[in-house]
Amino acid sequence: MLRDIIIDKELFNNIRKKALESEEEENSPKEVELLEKAVFKRLKKKRSVKKYRKLGVTKEDLKEIIELADILSLDALGGPSNYEIAREHQEWCTICGRCCRESESIFIHKDELNLLLTFNPDLKKGIIPNKLFPEHFELKNIQPCKYIDPETNKCGIYNSRPQVCRSYPLVLIESGGKARNIINMRHNCNYSVNLILEKSIILFDDAIRRLEEKNRSFNKSRNRAECC
Numbered sequence: 660m661l662r663d664i665i666i667d668k669e670l671f672n673n674i675r676k677k678a679l680e681s682e683e684e685e686n687s688p689k690e691v692e693l694l695e696k697a698v699f700k701r702l703k704k705k706r707s708v709k710k711y712r713k714l715g716v717t718k719e720d721l722k723e724i725i726e727l728a729d730i731l732s733l734d735a736l737g738g739p740s741n742y743e744i745a746r747e748h749q750e751w752c753t754i755c756g757r758c759c760r761e762s763e764s765i766f767i768h769k770d771e772l773n774l775l776l777t778f779n780p781d782l783k784k785g786i787i788p789n790k791l792f793p794e795h796f797e798l799k800n801i802q803p804c805k806y807i808d809p810e811t812n813k814c815g816i817y818n819s820r821p822q823v824c825r826s827y828p829l830v831l832i833e834s835g836g837k838a839r840n841i842i843n844m845r846h847n848c849n850y851s852v853n854l855i856l857e858k859s860i861i862l863f864d865d866a867i868r869r870l871e872e873k874n875r876s877f878n879k880s881r882n883r884a885e886c887c
């Protein structure tokens with residue numbers, strides 16, 4: 660019900676279908692499910708269903724809002740983009756190092772190669788062409804990435820690290836001819852979980868504000884009708 664206040668059901672279903680098609684290679688359904696569960700746990704602590712029960716808010720609403728936060732970039736509704744939220748909250752990264760240990764590939768676009776090598780010529784030995792995407796190179800021998808410090812989880816080539824490492828947990832994808840930053844859904848990445856949580860809170864608060872406004876104007880017109 661809360662989600663329907665923010666977005667028309669049919670429109671949501673269309674966006675969902677498209678998002679699933681374009682993101683299916685990036686985010687596995689199992690990971691999305693686990694991440695949504697992790698966000699749900701945190702959202703329940705931040706926004707109590709009990710407080711809004713009189714307005715008809717249920718746990719299901721929280722789940723629907725989280726699903727909307729997963730697939731919708733808030734700039735489509737006039738809010739902050741995924742990139743803006745992530746940039747403002749770098750403290751959400753706990754430097755656990757999972758992304759550097761578990762990533763299956765670290766892409767380097769041909770346009771950033773020269774710059775990377777200028778600042779770190781040693782990197783040349785560790786870069787190979789990407790067979791599937793001719794515009795890209797990639798780091799060789801990752802999982803774990805050999806540049807991660809096993810003690811501190813810090814990156815050994817931090818200042819010259821590839822763009823994909825800088826923007827993680829956001830991943831740039833091409834969809835419908837446009838570049839979009841989607842969130843790499845990893846339930847054990849605190850950064851990803853908090854990003855979805857923040858988006859869910861923004862959507863939840865907006866839906867409650869609209870619901871309260873709707874109730875107020877309904878009550879006003881009812882009182883007017885009773886007076887006359």
Ligand code: SF4
Pocket residue numbers: 751752753754755756757758759827828847848849850851
């Ligand atoms: S981005 Fe996520 S997985 Fe990577 S170090 Fe930070 S919290 Fe860990």
Ligand code: SF4
Pocket residue numbers: 758759762765804805806807808813814815816817820821824
């Ligand atoms: S290059 Fe650095 S940031 Fe990128 S995966 Fe390796 S250790 Fe992590």
